[in-house]
Amino acid sequence: MTEPERTESERDIPAINLGGTVQEAHETTATLTRNPVFSLENVNVFYDDFKAVSDVSLDIYHNHITALIGPSGCGKSTLIRCLNRMNDLIPSARVEGNVLYHGQDIYGPEIDAVEVRKRIGMVFQKPNPFPKSIYDNVAFGPRILGMDGDMDEIVEKALRGAALWDEVKDRLGDNAFGLSGGQQQRLCIGRCLAVEPDVILMDEPCSALDPISTGKIEDLMMELKENYSIVIVTHNMQQAARVSDLTAFLIVKLDADETHRQGRLVEYDETEKIFTNPSDSRTEDYVTGKVG
């Protein structure tokens, strides 16, 4: 899908205005030179009758880091979990609209959620290593997927990719619970890399980590985007500003009777623009800290 020349040349293109409003953003993105990995079209997510995410349309691009920001309850975690069908694990959750992955609707009737998750990896809020050795944590995915090749090499490659190899190479047989929180999270990233996904979803990957570990994960993300597309949900606006190329800002919208809350997309644009010159006053209020 990717043409490296194009990705390189993109850097010379001045910041592209994706448009001020959601509708405009969606219309204009189609004409861009970037490769969309995901195209969300009018996506609604329900938990039973409760609409958690309302009418979101946006494109997510290859080899970019896309950040989803917004106040608590705006549905950004719900939205990111749509992208690899993790919401399927919640019986009451229901997704409407199209989530196109390279043009294919991942919620299509013939699509197996397991296949989707093989291509689209996920890193969670709290590091969740398996109660196994470091080696077995990384090897779990390749083993269940029946991947070919030398397992030792696969594990080393994945751990190098997660910038964890040098710290753990002498104790691969130790239980993963003995690692620090930041190391555990990098192990989870490595575990995800081992199955060679196309996209990595990160749901507030640093919220349980100290600043030094957070810095390491952010550096890692910058490296990973050379080969992967990354979507990150974050509460930390500085983090979004530091690492992401594109930022989507979501808000919580209350109904007229103020009983139902819905997450809505306000603005989706270049990160630099979102943080310096947003089109929507609500975005400005949020990124400048007037509301939060």
Added chain:
Amino acid sequence: MSAPPPPPADAAAATMPGTHFRTGGGTRIRELGFRLLLLSALALALLVLVVLVIDVLNDGLGSLSLDFLTETPSRIDPSSSGIAPAIMGTLWLMFVCAAFIIPVGVASAVYLEEYANRERWWNRFIEVNIQNLAAVPSIVYGILGLAFLVRGPLSLGNVVLAGGLTLGLLVLPVVIVAGREAIRAVPPSIREGSMALGATQWQTIWKQVLPGSVPGIATGTILALSRAIGETAPLILVGAVTFATTADTGLFQEFSALPIQIFGWAAEPQEAYKLLAAAAIIVLMAVLLAMNAVAIWLRNKYEKKW
């Protein structure tokens, strides 16, 4: 009141309601009395147990010997009687029981925890009934075993297989409940992590959830077996024999069992047999305590995994 002026703190206390402590001995004495009452209730329960144990040890220790464990019971000579057939029968029963309850109990627990949708009425119906099953008197299971396993549809006869399955049915709810708790104790984040890597639900259960719940399932199984090992009533109904002449038994052979042996000897008029019953009780209790100790050890060892 006149000589030293009251310190300012007192003045503050006087103006602030609720800062003054009420003093009174009454509350403390009532507290103490209540505590003693509770303690004596506990002491009573323990005392009964201690008296029972001492009485049994007093009666039975004299008859305990290696021969007692290896000999067969005799109607003529109490002094040469032993519990070898009862021990073998109990071992066989436990083997059949475990072979039945572990797969069936774990499978049921996995279904209820991982697959069953609580919204559906039949799943809630199953859940309620498993709890009810645990409360059904054991004699009812005995009748069930007699009607369906020993006679009736399966017609196995009064053999080890029928006895073991009857005991298995009796303690199956214990394994299911313990298995469910163990499975529930595996955090959802582990399942999510596994599924996010492209594992199927079955792979997630088999490779992550079940290995994580093995200690809990093992503890529950041991506790279930330790309940089954002492059951008498169902075995009487399915036709366990009180005076087996040989320790040789097998899946499709007649059998005796420790509680049955105890029951048989205790019913004999001669004093010598009552002492043998006491000795057999010591053996049964020792086995039971050992099993419970293993269960507690397992539970403590793996208690805080996550």
